[in-house]
């Protein structure tokens with residue numbers, strides 16, 4: 001059973017840096033401050049009451065947990081210890097910077113029940129990290145992966161394609177280097193320009209141009225496909241829509257879309273539709289068959305995939321049908337001449 005996540009936000013607390021793209025409060029939608037340890041058990045109880053018996057996972061989101069003074073880290077993890085001991089909580093996860101973890105920190109976290117650490121990797125290109133003001137290098141990423149794994153902690157990574165200094169190809173190179181470290185999962189956040197950040201100044205001065213929405217979708221579709229092939233789950237693509245992010249004047253530029261992941265998954269299916277349609281004579285009418293939950297991805301927003309296939313390949317999709325027989329990665333094209341089957345993960 002999927003664990004129920006109980007989120008605690010630590011916002012910008014603990015981070016001595018100021019990355020060019022970062023305004024933690026606006027991005028996470030949470031105001032500054034640490035959770036009050038005395039209230040944490042009550043929050044956990046409230047979530048558990050509506051959790052339907054699912055296992056519970058406490059997650060510290062935002063900021064840089066391991067840059068907090070060790071005493072604060074202790075204070076935040078301490079209320080969880082009795083709940084971990086009785087099995088009431090089964091997992092604890094937190095996020096941090098790669099250069100804020102060494103072997104001793106990793107062992108400290110594991111001893112306090114932390115099971116997953118998410119690293120803000122963002123890029124595996126030192127030039128890009130420097131231009132983004134990250135204050136760490138790719139060597140820190142490799143070392144953090146190594147010490148966390150040695151301590152028995154699962155390691156996930158966040159990547160941000162489209163940072164200053166990125167080319168259209170370099171995010172795929174970063175992805176390959178991260179995949180070589182065997183992450184447990186990834187999150188992919190294409191860079192957007194948020195008001196009040198240094199990136200906003202760069203953009204206003206013409207010194208930075210973000211990815212356009214279509215380019216970001218194409219790039220993230222290629223990244224997602226590579227992860228599917230590698231068997232690494234991508235648990236989020238695109239920033240979580242929040243009231244703050246959606247308020248006019250917050251996102252100034254860049255590939256922001258509240259349903260960004262759906263655009264990306266739809267693009268993946270368009271690529272597969274194109275590959276399968278290549279085996280059909282132009283002018284043919286076909287039916288597309290996919291897993292029921294994928295019908296809208298195959299059709300695309302405002303039927304975009306079907307329209308494009310007609311315009312670009314002369315193949316008309318008359319119907320898209322869901323079938324429980326197919327996995328979420330499968331697609332079939334059925335026409336008078338037979339059936340052509342394909343898979344997002346296959347060639």
Ligand code: SF4
Pocket residue numbers: 011012015016017018019022023024062063064097120
């Ligand atoms: S390390 Fe994280 S919290 Fe700190 S400035 Fe950069 S993005 Fe923001």
